[in-house]
Structure formats: structure tokens, C-alpha cells
Amino acid sequence: MGQRYVLPDLAYDHGALEPHISGRVLELHHGKHHAGYVKNANEVLEQLDEARRARDFARIAALERGLAFNLSGHVLHSIFWQNMMPKGGGRPTGELATALERDFGDFDAFKKQMNAVASTIMGSGWAALVWEPIGQRLLLTQIYDHQSNLAQSGVPLLVLDAWEHAYYLQYENRKAEFFEAVWNVWNWADVAERFASARKVNVRLKRAAA
Numbered sequence: 450m451g452q453r454y455v456l457p458d459l460a461y462d463h464g465a466l467e468p469h470i471s472g473r474v475l476e477l478h479h480g481k482h483h484a485g486y487v488k489n490a491n492e493v494l495e496q497l498d499e500a501r502r503a504r505d506f507a508r509i510a511a512l513e514r515g516l517a518f519n520l521s522g523h524v525l526h527s528i529f530w531q532n533m534m535p536k537g538g539g540r541p542t543g544e545l546a547t548a549l550e551r552d553f554g555d556f557d558a559f560k561k562q563m564n565a566v567a568s569t570i571m572g573s574g575w576a577a578l579v580w581e582p583i584g585q586r587l588l589l590t591q592i593y594d595h596q597s598n599l600a601q602s603g604v605p606l607l608v609l610d611a612w613e614h615a616y617y618l619q620y621e622n623r624k625a626e627f628f629e630a631v632w633n634v635w636n637w638a639d640v641a642e643r644f645a646s647a648r649k650v651n652v653r654l655k656r657a658a659a
């Protein structure tokens with residue numbers, strides 16, 4: 450077995466993103482919800498290990514579903530916390546800004562599309578800006594729960610949690626206000642670093658013969 454998954458510390462205090470995200474929401478979101486995904490992902494790995502030892506794969510489908518859900522929840526929340534910072538917001542600069550303009554037209558269109566992706570999720574999910582390394586382009590994608598609907602090989606750069614647990618205690622049913630508020634706390638330097646890192650991914654698909 451490799452390493453166990455660990456809940457990462459936040460780089461800021463629970464109240465540091467107020468008024469956009471309340472301290473209590475962040476405390477519960479990180480300390481209860483995210484922590485739960487980490488705990489469950491580790492438990493599923495143990496159950497998979499037990500199943501292999503017993504050569505008993507009767508529950509393999511449920512275990513694989515559980516692993517995909519909880520591990521993806523851990524990954525997306527870990528990115529989400531780093532995507533945000535106190536006194537963030539504004540606009541990206543440099544190559545990220547150029548790529549956003551190339552692939553979405555302009556920043557305002559990108560923002561509107563991302564919020565439309567978030568607000569039209571049926572049930573629980575995420576809006577995510579991803580780098581798609583085959584076509585070498587930025588895409589927005591709607592993720593159901595934590596794991597479905599994301600094209601394979603897409604690397605998440607900026608993720609917006611649209612689960613009710615992300616906003617309901619503070620914004621109740623006014624989720625559009627929450628999706629607007631997060632634009633005041635985006636950490637564009639973090640997104641730019643992820644962009645630079647993701648562009649090194651080589652999925653090694655062979656080109657189709659002409």
C-alpha cells in the first residue's frame with residue numbers, strides 16, 4: 450500500500466475569506482466534509498486490500514465507486530482551498546490570461562460561462578476550469594458529484610464547489626450570490642502555477658494516420 454491520504458491544512462484562518470465565505474462554513478466544509486472524504490478514501494483502500502488478500506471481489510464495483518467518489522472529493526477540495534486567498538480576486542495576468550482570452554474570448558465571457566456551469570448543475574457537483582492536453586486548450590467542465598463528466602486527461606486548474614454544503618448555511622438558496630462572491634477570493638497566482646504545471650502533461654496519444 451502507498452501513502453494514506455491526509456487532510457491538508459488551510460493556508461489561512463477559517464474567517465480569512467469573510468465576508469465572501471463565512472468562517473463557520475469554511476470550518477465545517479474543511480474540517481467535516483473534506484475530512485470525511487479523506488477518511489473514506491483511506492477506508493476504501495483498506496477494504497480493497499482486504500478483498501485482494503481474500504481473493505473476494507464480490508463488492509469490487511461498490512468499492513471502486515467509493516474510491517472514485519471520495520478520492521476525487523479529496524483532490525477537488527484540496528485544489529479549491531488553494532485556489533482561494535484572503536484579498537484575492539481581480540484578474541489573471543501573463544500566459545494564463547492570454548490562454549483564457551484565446552479559449553473563451555475574454556475574461557468576462559469566461560466568468561459568465563463558469564458561473565453558468567456552476568449554477569446549472571443538477572444535484573451536487575463542481576464547475577472546473579481544466580487544461581485539456583490533447584487539444585492543448587482550456588475547457589470548462591461540469592463535474593457531477595466529484596468525479597463524473599470530466600473528460601479523461603483534463604487537469605483541474607480552478608474549481609468551484611457547487612454542493613449545498615459549500616454555501617447553504619450562509620447564502621441559503623441564493624447560490625448565485627455565492628458563485629459571484631468567490632470571484633473576490635480567487636488566487637490567480639495559484640491557478641497560473643497549476644496552468645504551468647499542467648502544460649507539461651504528455652498523454653502520449655499517437656496521432657491518427659493522415
Ligand SMILES: [Fe+2]
Nearest residue numbers: 482610612615
Ligand atoms: Fe465541498
